[in-house]
Amino acid sequence: MKDQTRTPLFTGLLEHIEKHPTQFHIPGHKQGNAAEPAFRSFLGDNAFKMDLINIEPLDDLHHPNSIIKEAQELAADAFGADYTFFSVQGTSGAIMTMVMSVCSPGDKIIVPRNVHKSVTSAIIFSGAVPVFIHPELDPILGISHGITPRAVKHALEAHPDAKAVLVINPTYFGVAADLESIVEIAHYYEIPVLVDEAHGVHIHFHQSLPLSAMQAGADIAATSVHKLGGSLTQSSVLNLQGNRISHERVQTILSMLTTTSTSYLLMASLDTARKQLATMGHSQINRAIGMANKARKSINELQYIYCTGKEILGTEAAFSFDPTKLIISVKDLGITGYDAEVWLRKTHNIEVELSDLYNVLCIITPGDSEQTIEKLISALQELEKSMLPLSSKNEVKVTIPDIPLLALAPRDAFYSETELIPFSEAAGRISAESIMVYPPGIPIFIPGEIITDENIAYIWKNIDAGLPVQGLQDETLETIRVIKEYKAFN
Numbered sequence: 402m403k404d405q406t407r408t409p410l411f412t413g414l415l416e417h418i419e420k421h422p423t424q425f426h427i428p429g430h431k432q433g434n435a436a437e438p439a440f441r442s443f444l445g446d447n448a449f450k451m452d453l454i455n456i457e458p459l460d461d462l463h464h465p466n467s468i469i470k471e472a473q474e475l476a477a478d479a480f481g482a483d484y485t486f487f488s489v490q491g492t493s494g495a496i497m498t499m500v501m502s503v504c505s506p507g508d509k510i511i512v513p514r515n516v517h518k519s520v521t522s523a524i525i526f527s528g529a530v531p532v533f534i535h536p537e538l539d540p541i542l543g544i545s546h547g548i549t550p551r552a553v554k555h556a557l558e559a560h561p562d563a564k565a566v567l568v569i570n571p572t573y574f575g576v577a578a579d580l581e582s583i584v585e586i587a588h589y590y591e592i593p594v595l596v597d598e599a600h601g602v603h604i605h606f607h608q609s610l611p612l613s614a615m616q617a618g619a620d621i622a623a624t625s626v627h628k629l630g631g632s633l634t635q636s637s638v639l640n641l642q643g644n645r646i647s648h649e650r651v652q653t654i655l656s657m658l659t660t661t662s663t664s665y666l667l668m669a670s671l672d673t674a675r676k677q678l679a680t681m682g683h684s685q686i687n688r689a690i691g692m693a694n695k696a697r698k699s700i701n702e703l704q705y706i707y708c709t710g711k712e713i714l715g716t717e718a719a720f721s722f723d724p725t726k727l728i729i730s731v732k733d734l735g736i737t738g739y740d741a742e743v744w745l746r747k748t749h750n751i752e753v754e755l756s757d758l759y760n761v762l763c764i765i766t767p768g769d770s771e772q773t774i775e776k777l778i779s780a781l782q783e784l785e786k787s788m789l790p791l792s793s794k795n796e797v798k799v800t801i802p803d804i805p806l807l808a809l810a811p812r813d814a815f816y817s818e819t820e821l822i823p824f825s826e827a828a829g830r831i832s833a834e835s836i837m838v839y840p841p842g843i844p845i846f847i848p849g850e851i852i853t854d855e856n857i858a859y860i861w862k863n864i865d866a867g868l869p870v871q872g873l874q875d876e877t878l879e880t881i882r883v884i885k886e887y888k889a890f891n
């Protein structure tokens with residue numbers, strides 16, 4: 402192991418700032434001097450001083466050869482990868498890079514249907530043809546879990562010419578599949594496994610959490626350090642190991658997709674977060690697991706509110722789980738997850754990670770304390786008391802619509818001739834747009850899929866519940882862009 406206490410990028414920036422160079426380069430705010438005073442005073446001068454650009458002494462993310470290269474090498478060592486690439490465009494940018502590194506137009510890629518919208522974008526950009534695997538649905542919680550090794554095997558038997566398998570590990574809700582077995586199957590077919598590890602930066606650093614992509618032998622993983630690893634929002638890493646994917650190709654594509662004005666604040670935060678994860682991650686995550694389990698236990702003492710625990714495991718798709726995710730089911734209270742989110746905001750000034758029709762999701766990290774945990778527990782106790790008249794144990798039926806059929810490759814649909822039609826009359830037509838509930842940003846339709854009445858009804862159900870349905874060009878959701886159809890005699 403390299404000396405993980407080092408922070409070459411952060412330290413290099415500090416040394417550069419200490420020299421007080423007279424700057425005749427962008428950014429034009431020049432260490433904050435020309436920044437708007439209220440904003441400058443709130444952020445503090447140091448943030449502006451570190452907001453630098455790729456002048457020679459500070460290396461270049463597009464061709465790293467000094468402090469950024471060293472920082473990336475330390476990160477690779479910490480994550481057990483052969484190469485780590487910093488992404489200043491979140492995991493979305495890293496996911497697009499992964500897919501475009503392995504897929505050319507027309508290539509098949511095996512993907513779970515509950516992918517993040519960045520995967521759909523990557524499929525459109527690359528021209529790949531998705532072979533969807535249906536994720537396992539949890540009928541009690543109304544959420545999708547992972548994909549099973551068996552489903553991957555079937556998909557590869559039917560499509561042995563597929564170029565890659567993409568896995569979400571763990572899901573937004575913290576549930577992980579048997580990634581090691583999936584990797585074994587994909588490697589038998591000599592194709593790489595791409596992992597969306599947006600919600601799993603910390604799992605590499607604690608043995609009670611699911612295996613990380615690199616530990617499970619996957620080839621490449623896009624990992625949001627910013628979500629659960631302590632770096633600044635928008636900063637992620639792309640980890641690569643083995644020789645199924647060329648690191649030169651990954652660097653080229655990442656560069657094609659990345660701004661030339663890469664933020665040094667974001668990159669320095671990746672450097673320091675990596676140090677913290679590698680040197681103190683285990684004990685900090687241990688504390689977070691302890692706090693989350695305490696919260697889980699107290700929530701489960703309530704009669705109508707349930708917080709998922711180990712009992713969720715036992716299927717191939719729910720092989721292991723991350724206990725720092727509190728999936729709090731409120732359906733037995735007779736309210737939606739969104740109602741609970743709004744109630745917590747209005748009455749207790751609590752902001753949750755997300756809500757859906759049945760649940761709210763709260764994340765517990767080393768940034769929490771006994772006080773924040775207590776606040777959540779007592780708010781939920783009050784929520785139960787105040788909703789008691791509505792509670793309806795076992796009466797709410799969880800429904801999730803079937804996944805629509807793909808009639809056209811998403812890229813072909815995206816570039817086809819289209820027309821706008823009323824959303825209410827769209828059943829049976831092929832969508833040219835994506836539509837999703839955000840967060841978590843999982844598509845209900847992607848371009849190329851056949852719209853069904855059941856999915857339209859599901860969208861209205863989410864809208865009626867107040868959930869954020871996004872993606873349509875027409876934000877009023879009155880119309881949708883579909884593939885143009887011509888009448889036979891016209």
Ligand SMILES: Cc1ncc(COP(=O)(O)O)c(C=O)c1O
Nearest residue numbers: 491492493494517573597599625
């Ligand atoms: C499953 C999943 N993948 C990818 C992403 C994209 O990550 P980022 O926000 O870092 O671009 C998200 C973001 O919420 C996500 O939930």
